[in-house]
Amino acid sequence: MSNRRILSLWFPRLGAERAIRLDPGLDRAPFALVREDGNAQVLASLSARASEAGLHRGQPLRDAHAMCGELLTRPAVPHREAAFLGALHRWAGKFSPWVAQEPPEGLVIDLTGCAHLFGGEADLMAQVEADCADLGLSVRAGLADTLGAAWALARHAGHGAGSHRSGDAIEQEARATRAKAGKRRHWERGGAAPATAAGSAGSGRIAPPGRAHGALAPLPVAALRLPDETVESLARLGLRRVRDLTGQPRASLARRFGTGLVQRLDQALGAAPEPISPVAAPPRLAVRMTLPDPIGLEADVIAALDRMLPQLCRRLEDAGRGARTLRLEAHRTDQSMEWRHVSLARPSHAEDRMRPLLVTAAAEIDAGFGIDMLRLEAIRHEPVHARAKVGHLDAGRAVAERLAAGDGIDDLIARLGTRLGLEAITRVHPAESHLPEKGALTLAAAWSEPAPAWPVGGPARPLLLWRPEPVTGAEAPDLPARLRWRGRAHTILHADGPERIAPEWWLDDPDWRTGQRDYWRVETEAGERLWLYYAHGGTMSAGWFCHGAFA
Incomplete structure (x- = not known):
C-alpha cells in the first residue's frame, strides 16, 4: 500500500x-x-x-x-x-x-x-x-491515499446520490404510498436510495490510510469523475453509489460503459496509478518595506524607494529577468491602498532606468493620513540576456554602443509612456504595398524594433493622408483650373502629374472600388499643396477626390 x-x-x-x-x-x-x-x-x-x-x-x-x-x-x-x-x-x-x-x-x-x-x-x-x-x-x-479519492471526498462527501428524474424520491410520493416504499425497494427500479447509517458515516473528509474503499463506498458515482451521460446511464440501472459498482463484474462494466469507468474506479481505489504533476508557482518578484511611523512627504517615499529598488533589481538579475511593468503600492494607515503602474519600453533590471519612472509615479500618490507600508513588484517581466561588463578603457565604446542600441530612445519612450501611456507612443514602419493608405504600418513603440531604412527614390507622398473626400466643380478626367473642396473654391496655380495607381485586384477594398486612380500634386493660390486624384470608375461612379496634403 x-x-x-x-x-x-x-x-x-x-x-x-x-x-x-x-x-x-x-x-x-x-x-x-x-x-x-x-x-x-x-x-x-x-x-x-x-x-x-x-x-x-x-x-x-x-x-x-x-x-x-x-x-x-x-x-x-x-x-x-x-x-x-x-x-x-x-x-x-x-x-x-x-x-x-x-x-x-x-x-x-x-x-x-x-x-x-x-x-x-x-x-x-x-x-x-x-x-x-x-x-x-x-x-x-x-x-x-489517492487523488481520485481525495477529489471525491472534497466534492461529494456528505451528499446523497440523487435521482436522475423527478418523482422517484420517497419524499415526493403521496403519504398513502410512502409507507410501502420500504417493501417495494423502489430505488432498485430507478429511484433514489434512502439514507443509511453508512452514508452518514462516510461524510467525513479524511480517509484513513488504506481505507479509501470504505470512504468512497457511500458516495455517488459522480464522485469518480465520470461524464454526465455515464452517471445518468448508471442511475437508470440503479447503480447510484460507488459500492454498487465495486460488486459488479468488471468485464461487464467495461463492455457496457467503456474502459474509462473501470479506470476511474481503479484510480480512486489505488489499483491503478494516477501521477500528480506539481508545478512550481510562478516567481513573485516583489519587495516591501514596513515603516515604524507613517510618512507623508514625497522625499520620504523616494528615500524608501532608494532602499527597495536595489533589492528588486538584484532579484531580477539573479532570476535572469527584466522588469517590463512595475507596480508601486502605498498602504495607508486607514487600511486603504493606492497604487501606480510604470512601464519600460524594454525589459531591464537596471536601477537607473527604473528610478526616474518610479519617482514620477511617487509624486502622484496621495499619502492621506500617512503611509505605513510600501510595496514594489514587477508584475510583468521577461527574460533578458546577460551582458559582459567593460572596464574604463572601453567606457567610451560602451557608451557609443549603448546609444547605438537605442537605450536612450527606450528611456525616452518609457518616460513619455509614464505620462501618456505606452499605447499612445507609436512608430512608423514601411509596408510592402503600392497603395498610399497601406504604404506604412503604425506600431506601438514599446513593443516594436526601430524601423529599417525606408526605400528611397520612389514617388513623393503627402505628409497627411485622410479618407478620400469628394471634389466638386470638375467632371472631366482633365485637371480643372478651379474646383470646390470642403465648401471653399480653390484656384490651381501649378500641377504635377498624373501618377496612375491601380487597386490590388486580389483584395476587395471598399475604398478602391472606384477603379484606377490618376493622382496629381497641385498647388492652389492660397498656398495649399493638395494631393488630388481622378477615379476612373469601377463598381462605383467616377469623379475627383482629395486624398491628402503635402507639408
Whole structure:
C-alpha cells in the first residue's frame, strides 16, 4: 500500500468570492458571476446568499432573475480568476512544496511526510479552513491515499446520490404510498436510495490510510469523475453509489460503459496509478518595506524607494529577468491602498532606468493620513540576456554602443509612456504595398524594433493622408483650373502629374472600388499643396477626390 497522502482543495465559490473581496458591498444581496453560453447568459459562480435563494450554477440568467429579483450580477473574468487561483497556489506552498492546480477552482497538495509539521492531518485541515475563512473563501477539502479519492471526498462527501428524474424520491410520493416504499425497494427500479447509517458515516473528509474503499463506498458515482451521460446511464440501472459498482463484474462494466469507468474506479481505489504533476508557482518578484511611523512627504517615499529598488533589481538579475511593468503600492494607515503602474519600453533590471519612472509615479500618490507600508513588484517581466561588463578603457565604446542600441530612445519612450501611456507612443514602419493608405504600418513603440531604412527614390507622398473626400466643380478626367473642396473654391496655380495607381485586384477594398486612380500634386493660390486624384470608375461612379496634403 502506498504511503502517499493527497489533499484536494475545492473552492466552489471562487469567482464570486474574489469579486466580493474587491467590492464587499456585493455581499449585501444575492450575487453571481455570469458567463456566455452560446446565445444565452448563465450563472457561472454564486455567493452563499445566491445559493440560499435557490439559484444554482449553469442556470439561465433570465430564470435566476425570475426566482430572485434582487440578484446582483457581474460578468465573469476567467483570466483574473486564474490569476487568483495562482495566488492560492502560492499560499498552499506553506503546507507542502508539491502543489498542483486543478483549474478552474481546485488545488491538489501532496502532503506525504508533511502533516506532522502541523499537528496531524485533522489539525492541518483545520488550519486550511481557518486560513480560507480569513481570506473570505469557501473551501471543501478531502484527504486520502489517492487523488481520485481525495477529489471525491472534497466534492461529494456528505451528499446523497440523487435521482436522475423527478418523482422517484420517497419524499415526493403521496403519504398513502410512502409507507410501502420500504417493501417495494423502489430505488432498485430507478429511484433514489434512502439514507443509511453508512452514508452518514462516510461524510467525513479524511480517509484513513488504506481505507479509501470504505470512504468512497457511500458516495455517488459522480464522485469518480465520470461524464454526465455515464452517471445518468448508471442511475437508470440503479447503480447510484460507488459500492454498487465495486460488486459488479468488471468485464461487464467495461463492455457496457467503456474502459474509462473501470479506470476511474481503479484510480480512486489505488489499483491503478494516477501521477500528480506539481508545478512550481510562478516567481513573485516583489519587495516591501514596513515603516515604524507613517510618512507623508514625497522625499520620504523616494528615500524608501532608494532602499527597495536595489533589492528588486538584484532579484531580477539573479532570476535572469527584466522588469517590463512595475507596480508601486502605498498602504495607508486607514487600511486603504493606492497604487501606480510604470512601464519600460524594454525589459531591464537596471536601477537607473527604473528610478526616474518610479519617482514620477511617487509624486502622484496621495499619502492621506500617512503611509505605513510600501510595496514594489514587477508584475510583468521577461527574460533578458546577460551582458559582459567593460572596464574604463572601453567606457567610451560602451557608451557609443549603448546609444547605438537605442537605450536612450527606450528611456525616452518609457518616460513619455509614464505620462501618456505606452499605447499612445507609436512608430512608423514601411509596408510592402503600392497603395498610399497601406504604404506604412503604425506600431506601438514599446513593443516594436526601430524601423529599417525606408526605400528611397520612389514617388513623393503627402505628409497627411485622410479618407478620400469628394471634389466638386470638375467632371472631366482633365485637371480643372478651379474646383470646390470642403465648401471653399480653390484656384490651381501649378500641377504635377498624373501618377496612375491601380487597386490590388486580389483584395476587395471598399475604398478602391472606384477603379484606377490618376493622382496629381497641385498647388492652389492660397498656398495649399493638395494631393488630388481622378477615379476612373469601377463598381462605383467616377469623379475627383482629395486624398491628402503635402507639408
